Amino acid sequence: MKTARAVRQLKMTVLVPRTNDLKPAIVYFPGGRFISADYEKFTEMRVALAQAGFVVAAAEYRVVPDKFPSLVEDGKAAVRYLREHAGEYGIDPARIGVIGDSAGGYVAQMLGMTNGERAFDKGAFLDKSSDVEAAVTLYGISDLRSIGEGFPDAVQKVHQSPAVTEALLLNGPAFGTFVGASIGSDPGKALAASPLGHVEGSKPPFLIMHGTADTLVSPMQSAHLYEALKAGQNKVDYILVEGAGHGDLHWYQAPVIDRVVNWFRQSLGEPIRGAAKATNRDANL
Template identity: 30%
Template sequence: MRYKILLLILLFVDVFQAHSQFKRDTSFTTYSAFTKEKKHYPEIEIAKLPLAKNTLEKLNIPYKNLGYRKLNLDITYPKKEKKGGYPVVILLFGGGWKSGDKSMCNPQARFLADNGYVAVSVEYRLSPESKYPAAVLDVKEAIRWVRLHAKEYNIDPYHIAVLGRSAGGQLAALIGSTGGDKKYQSGQNLFLSDDVQAVVDIDGILAFHHPESLEGEAASEWLGGTYQEKPAVWDQASALNNVSSQTPPILFINSSNPRFHAGRDDMIKKLNELNIYSEVHEIPNTPHPFWLFNPWFNETNNFTLKFLDKVFKED
């Protein structure tokens, strides 16, 4: 018995050391993106939004225990109670599946909360720490956590959207098209659904291996190998290959960079064949991380709000 306990302790120590020593990639931040894009778009400003008087914000709430550390989320929500609760938007940051953090979503979260939504900005594991499908499992667990805590935050658990930007947009589309998929069933609260009822994909690719795709090193790092090494994984992780009659309505908001539209038009064709509602808004003369900056921050939010109101408040 003591021998077994010792083995378990040694195994835990090995796992802890392996994961606690990973080097965080801090190359993508709002400021680093601003510094880069300011050279080409001198008029831009970092979008900031104060917390409205009618909203509350709680930061760094643990939703998943990895053993060696916890994953957290931020919740921004209306103060006023509402019968049946408010619809929810799960927000996913971008950064090539290797960098970025949830705080980059908070200005948009504040906008959504001020307009009648509960906004949840989620931390998920990045490629320096864990490869695919870790991030997918994390976000799906966050969705179940939100349903578990619906009463606490005046949430309507039947109206949940997932919104992501760049790599987060890719994740949002994949998560939206794989609700209930058994290969992603892992973690806590599995008695609750990980389905979502709407997706907002902001400049996230829909297919990793596609005539329009230019994915390379960052995707290979996250997916655990190149397409030649892991073709099945590259295909599995592409939302385009997971569209079904259960896929929810999707809003695509895109920059003028065609690289980040990969697979979008083919996905829309599939959605149309299944009579699933979708919208596309391509904002001209925009850099990839346009959503972080004025003058495009409000435009992005207005497209998002109009879509969510149509899907959730007109049904």
Template identity: 30%
Template sequence: MNKKIKIISLTLLLTATFALPLSGCSQKTTAATTATSSSTDQTSIAPTYKDVVFASVNNDNGDKKDLKMNIFKPQVKTEATPVLVYIHGGGWAMSDYQGDDAPKDSNAPKAPAQNQAGQPTGQMSGDNTSSYKIFKSILNNGIAFVSIDYRLNSEAAFPAQIYDVKGAIRYIRAHAKEYGLDPDKIAVCGTSAGAHLAAELATTGDIKELEGDEGGNLDYSSKVMACVDFYGPTDLLTMSNEMDPLLQSHVDAVATHDSTDSNESKLLGFTQKGQGIGVLREIRDKNETNSPYWDKVKLAELASPVNNVTSDDPPMFIAHGGHDTLVPIQQSLRLRDALIKAGIENIFMSNSKAPHGYQGEDVNKAALTWVTNKLLAK
């Protein structure tokens, strides 16, 4: 049975990889995929609609924050276009919706290196191309690119982040006509923490307690038709235990993921003395339902996409590098297995040498082609 699944997956992957040429390829598009790529690379164009406020929210300390998005329409496209929504990474702790289009400050300190413990960023190591720019190149395939904001873990605890993301999807759908977008063709993508939120969005379309009312538009759905997950966490409680000791010592993995200083602990608002993800995992493993922290255990489980997979979830493309020393590859393998068990179409790709960052051109092209085909399918 496993052999059969592998053969089917390989067939789907090869079909997806070669069905639609990306910008710069000389082949003609097939009848099934009608993308009209511009002859000019559009990854450097300015937003068509800049700094669009889709929700005004409160941080946990009471401060107000406007959540924004940048909307990029492909050039020479006048009809309503499908949409790829990008969710930035940064350990839920840094970066924002502007990505590479943020104003440049020559005096600003450089971002920390990719794969540094506890600080995943959107920058792809081993290459000067960021994940933002890679996914923005979807514009070359006639698809709109929208980069969205969300509250960081220093501003609000989960589920604020997924509330914000779903509010953005509802806003896009509610205002699709205004911006020339197709409300029925919305896919989501992200890397690292952004991929976690993308997968969480894709797997919780029917969970009301994770919908929120940020930005309103509650008559509109927050569901998406496809998801691209690049090395995102899928189970917040198991990151340290699943790290390959050949890539990172268990002591270092515990310090990165289980302590009160870990980004996962900060995401859950569990950072006081005697707290941390490691405490929650121990409570969960011992089934201590009477613990005063049991509600945090259940929140961590709810915040983990691998626990939310159901048979009506959208198809997913998952990529994870074999040399990732920040998010264990096992996180993506378990999500893949859950999708297979639920009967959800999925493709998993792994560059055995890739770190927590740049996955290689083969993976990038395959992912973009796959999501383009999903969005342009009739």
């Protein structure tokens, strides 16, 4: 009999508007270079969404040294958790969206692009769907094979290393007789672990945003995702933020935040007034 020896509880915070309305929900996944998941950051965006009437969860997920697909499994588990507890939070389980930045954008993209797939559904509440009804990605990663596309040769060399974080996410670290492997050592494996490896079938509405001055994740990542979604006749909006870098102050300002809030309103709809059943848990929030 196998015994689980490395199980740990992942954490989530939930902002719940003080109303009895039946509310759409949004799960935020933080960026962190695949090595951290500081789920309580991006307060400005999360609070603005909650003030607009959304239940907003911020979810931790496993990072390196855990390997793919652990972070995607965790993202889907967070969605299933909200559907399981929809009554407690006043959530409309038919209207759940996701948002993420950088590596968190990768997670949000993977959830949207794998709607209908069940290979990544692991853990609890498997009777609930992990599909999402809307996805927002901010300077996210859509193809693990080409994060540095168009960047200088020195940057390209970093992304060819078996020690770069996307290679560790996919292949793990060198140990024993394993010398490590670059992301390019198995392009098919890397594509299957990327949002762009899951382009078949219909997708939920997407909002893709990227900064023109991003020097860490190539803006081409977002361009390729947009092109793939358009080619599949999916609903997608693509916005390049002029002069914005990777996670810099541009992303915490009203023009970006308001655009995201309004897009979610259009994609998920407004709360249904007075339709939710009040609970003691809601009353205490």
